Structure formats: C-alpha cells, structure tokens
Amino acid sequence: MQMFNVDFKNRKPIYEQIIENFKRLIIAGDLKEESRVPSIRDMAKELGVNPNTVQKAYRELEEQSYFYTIIGQGSFIAAPPKSDTGKEIGALYDSLVGTVRELIFRGESKPRIIERVEMI
Amino acid sequence: MQMFNVDFKNRKPIYEQIIENFKRLIIAGDLKEESRVPSIRDMAKELGVNPNTVQKAYRELEEQSYFYTIIGQGSFIAAPPKSDTGKEIGALYDSLVGTVRELIFRGESKPRIIERVEMI
Amino acid sequence: MQMFNVDFKNRKPIYEQIIENFKRLIIAGDLKEESRVPSIRDMAKELGVNPNTVQKAYRELEEQSYFYTIIGQGSFIAAPPKSDTGKEIGALYDSLVGTVRELIFRGESKPRIIERVEMI
Amino acid sequence: MQMFNVDFKNRKPIYEQIIENFKRLIIAGDLKEESRVPSIRDMAKELGVNPNTVQKAYRELEEQSYFYTIIGQGSFIAAPPKSDTGKEIGALYDSLVGTVRELIFRGESKPRIIERVEMI
DNA sequence: GTGGTCTAGACCACG
DNA sequence: GTGGTCTAGACCACA
Numbered sequence: 464m465q466m467f468n469v470d471f472k473n474r475k476p477i478y479e480q481i482i483e484n485f486k487r488l489i490i491a492g493d494l495k496e497e498s499r500v501p502s503i504r505d506m507a508k509e510l511g512v513n514p515n516t517v518q519k520a521y522r523e524l525e526e527q528s529y530f531y532t533i534i535g536q537g538s539f540i541a542a543p544p545k546s547d548t549g550k551e552i553g554a555l556y557d558s559l560v561g562t563v564r565e566l567i568f569r570g571e572s573k574p575r576i577i578e579r580v581e582m583i
Numbered sequence: 584m585q586m587f588n589v590d591f592k593n594r595k596p597i598y599e600q601i602i603e604n605f606k607r608l609i610i611a612g613d614l615k616e617e618s619r620v621p622s623i624r625d626m627a628k629e630l631g632v633n634p635n636t637v638q639k640a641y642r643e644l645e646e647q648s649y650f651y652t653i654i655g656q657g658s659f660i661a662a663p664p665k666s667d668t669g670k671e672i673g674a675l676y677d678s679l680v681g682t683v684r685e686l687i688f689r690g691e692s693k694p695r696i697i698e699r700v701e702m703i
Numbered sequence: 704m705q706m707f708n709v710d711f712k713n714r715k716p717i718y719e720q721i722i723e724n725f726k727r728l729i730i731a732g733d734l735k736e737e738s739r740v741p742s743i744r745d746m747a748k749e750l751g752v753n754p755n756t757v758q759k760a761y762r763e764l765e766e767q768s769y770f771y772t773i774i775g776q777g778s779f780i781a782a783p784p785k786s787d788t789g790k791e792i793g794a795l796y797d798s799l800v801g802t803v804r805e806l807i808f809r810g811e812s813k814p815r816i817i818e819r820v821e822m823i
Numbered sequence: 824m825q826m827f828n829v830d831f832k833n834r835k836p837i838y839e840q841i842i843e844n845f846k847r848l849i850i851a852g853d854l855k856e857e858s859r860v861p862s863i864r865d866m867a868k869e870l871g872v873n874p875n876t877v878q879k880a881y882r883e884l885e886e887q888s889y890f891y892t893i894i895g896q897g898s899f900i901a902a903p904p905k906s907d908t909g910k911e912i913g914a915l916y917d918s919l920v921g922t923v924r925e926l927i928f929r930g931e932s933k934p935r936i937i938e939r940v941e942m943i
Numbered sequence: 944g945t946g947g948t949c950t951a952g953a954c955c956a957c958g
Numbered sequence: 959g960t961g962g963t964c965t966a967g968a969c970c971a972c973a
Contacts, residue, residue, distance in 0.1 A: 486685065486688075490688040504945085516965080522946095532946070533946090535944080567610070568609070569672055571672065576679070579679070598957080635957090635958065727924075730925065753972095755972090783929070783930070792926070796926070799919065800943055801847070803940055809903070813940070817937055819920075820940060836949090864961095872950085893957090894960065894961050895960050898960090
C-alpha cells in the first residue's frame, strides 16, 4: 500500500512532486490532522528515492505549515492554517487569474470555467 | 517605448518571464494578430538580456502557437488557436483545480473565488 | 498544578524548552532559592515526556549553576551566581549585540530598542 | 583574502555559521547592496566545505531576504527589507528580552546593559 | 528509530 | 560558469 508515486521522467523536481501529492492528500482530507506521516527513510524507500530528497519535501511542507515535526518522533499533519499573512493567498489568486485568462484565450467560455470551479 | 520589463531578482527564469509577458499582452489584446514582434536582437537589447534567452522564449511561444515565424521576415502574433488538441486545455484545468483547492484549504470560500473569476 | 508546559510542535528540542522554562521561572522569582524542584520522574510524568529528556535538562541546569543536586535528596534551586567566570556573560552580550544589530538592520530605531529594554 | 571562517569544532551547524557571518557583514555594511557574493563553488572552496552546505546557507539567506539569486548569474546582496510582517521583529525582541533577563540575573545592571546597547 | 547535518560526487537548466 | 536537483552514504542530536 503506497500513498502515491513520483514520475521520474517528469521535468518537475521529485521533491516538488512529493510536496504536491501531500498537499493534495491533505486538502482532500485523506490525511487527517495530527496523523503521522511515514518517516523520511520509509517514504524514501517506498518511492525509490534518496532520503535527502524526501527530507527537502518534508521541510518545505513544514515551512508552509502543512506538517509539523518533532525531532526524534517524526512528522505530523498540521491543522489548517488559521490566519494567513495574505501574501500567499494573493499569489494563489494571481495564478488563478493567469490560468483563467489563458483558458479564455484558448476558447473556453467563462461560464464553462465557473461551472468547472463549482464542481470542486 | 518598451513593451515590458523582466525582473532579474525574480526566481522565475527570464525566458519564462518573457513568455508570460507576451502571453499576457496577446491575451489582453495589446498585441494584435499578424503584427510583427521585435526581432530577437532588438528585444534582447531592450530588455538587457542575452539573445539566447529571447530566442528560447520565442521558440517556445512559437511551439505553443502564440507566434509564427517567417524566415527572413521575423516573428508575428498568431491568430488565437481554434481547435486544440485538448491536452493543454486539460493541463490548464488541472492547474485551475489545484489552485482552487489550495485556496479553499487556506480558508477562502468558493463563492468568493467564483466572484473573483467573474471579475476577469 | 503544573509549572509549565512544553510545546511538542515547536522546532526547539524539548530539553531546551524545559531549560528555558526553568530559567524563566527562576529569573522571575517564581522559584525561590533552595526550594526543591520536582524529581525527574515526576517532572517527566507531568510534562508527558521521556525521563531521559528531563534528565538532560536538569543536568544542563546544574552545569549552568541554576540547580544544585544532593544525591538521594533531589535537585534544588541554587542562589544566583555571584562571581562569574565572565565567559558566559560575554557570550550573552555577544548575543545581545547580534540581536540588536539585526533589529536595527530591519528598521527598528535604537531609542525604541532601548525603550523596550527599559521596560524589562 | 577570505571574508570569514567557519569553526568545524563548533556545535553550531556550518551552514548557520555561514548565515550568521553574512548577516554580520551585511549589517555592518561591509557588503554593499547589489554587490555579488562569491559563487557557491568558490565559497565552498574558500571555506573548505561542501558546496551543498554553502548552498543551504545561501538559500536561507535568500528566504530571509538578505540575498537574491539569479540562476546562471549568481547571488547578490539584497536591499534592506522595507516592510516587515512584524513576525520576525517580534521574535527578535523576544530573544532580546530573554537575553537581557539572563544578564540581569547574572548580576549585570540594567544601566550597564543599556550603555552597551548605546555603543552599538 | 527519528530528523538534521554534511560530504563527494553527478547531471541538468539557465544565461 | 551559475545555481538547482539528486544520489549514496556517514555521523550526530533527540526522544
């Protein structure tokens, strides 16, 4: 039983793929708050990558407040961020706007896009 | 008169910044179909970057059908793509979904997000 | 009745948190000279941590002369150190200078910093 | 000619020593805004450490806005941070208060401490 | 056993 | 030549 896989052929760095997969699982609710995530070593073995690569991903997830770590015990899923600086939210909205603009340019209608967002 | 600038201090590669700026101007309608874009050399001088960097951006813009090139004449703004393979559209929707999910996870409400999309 | 708590989610090692909490309580005068501190086992139970962790904290507090231990009786709060080797004082001043320099660099004014120190 | 040295015997991680040294030099004004810092490889050679270690330090300095990096060109000293979130300032003041309290406990007088701060 | 630091290398993207 | 990613492995601090 494996949580997810990484695509070695993908141009996207492996550590970023790990980050995104964890974000996805957390956001989807598949990984509950306070639950423990596999140790760096186990995760590395599971994915077939080097522990350093997993560590880099875990560390970034911690910096972004998705994980918290207790040395000697492991890493855990953190509670959803309460108060945000607003800086990251802004960046996310910027990304959203850019993507929607490109979709419209490529012929997608705004109602259709909104319909898709509604489905989420 | 300069179309745009690149931010050297930004982590984003310069060639990607050039691509995004062109996409933005084309999508916004500031660059009309069939109009000629500056030559690689001129653009490089204007932006203060290496011609290789501009060339890489132009080549990618051509691959993505935003530009078309007539050898010996230069590059031109292409007409908006009509029929798409659907592959890129799918990728854009994937990106959209991921961004919206993260916004929701960070406390934004779906109506608020849709409101923002409406404004585009 | 518990003297203090440790924050497991904090990056700071638990044994260091224990040390700092004791220092804080001693410096604030909440723990009087010669008073007995809880045994390692009790403290570990109270905080919900491993006795080894408490032991490490106590040992360091003893080395820094905040505690003294009578074998078979337990650990006690020591009198404030009178004559110091000067080595630790120097280190503390170094830390102070570094912190103040960084505050100034980040835009804080020296008078404002001194004002804050006055409040202590 | 070497900017600084690292102490391999020190318990403090090498990458943190590098960070602190750079902060010190920047705050002292020895490293001017926009000036280029040695490449990761050169710095590693100079200090006798692995490039990865230097990279880790540079990256953190960039995250803390002391450096900015242009891939393919190198790292540069950034302008002093203008608007701060206030979060880091608070942490610095907390550290300051703790250090001053410990100095007082160890027999230093507050006026003497302030005098020392004035000298900075 | 856990994460954190570090080395000695290799290969890639960027300019 | 620059920084970025990754591997294979070692040693240390923490609980």
